[in-house]
Amino acid sequence: DTEVTQTPKHLVMGMTNKKSLKCEQHMGHRAMYWYKQKAKKPPELMFVYSYEKLSINESVPSRFSPECPNSSLLNLHLHALQPEDSALYLCASSQDGNQPQHFGDGTRLSIL
């Protein structure tokens, strides 16, 4: 079982829908990450939160909106997504760069 829990595991939504992806960890890690991963490509960093503050936003479109309500939770709010946004969305956490990232199982997102 992974120590980083992501919900839902699968999500199908239309382009006009609003939905949220959730990520939770209880390891006391202070950095949390959202990645987008498409087939046969490496995970692509989207956002990084450090000590509950957004520290990195890799030029992600505004239809993706991250939120970190507390040190254990990370959300990704989705609105008006495009078909090309269909991908696996991975959440990860780490204590620092000398420690590896712990990944969740991901949410498989399909946009109709």
Added chain:
Amino acid sequence: ILNVEQSPQSLHVQEGDSTNFTCSFPSSNFYALHWYRWETAKSPEALFVMTLNGDEKKKGRISATLNTKEGYSYLYIKGSQPEDSATYLCAFLSGGSYIPTFGRGTSLIVHP
């Protein structure tokens, strides 16, 4: 943009074969290198965190070496088993950063 290359892209071996693959990264401003194993339908799992030039790490039949001066790391698997089939990702971190840059991965398939 940091250039992290992994080769080969994919590898098919027979059960019992030993194999190795490479991760190349910038040789300047090195902080850490992480290796992950990513099995289908599971989350990436950390194998090794390597921080010092000349580091050698071992976990069962899997080992890794690090050369920060020339910018490469090798991952070795001795006596491959079908359960070793996975994508092996390396992630490079520079200059005290907790932000990894992932390679595209090496997909290993071990045939019984």
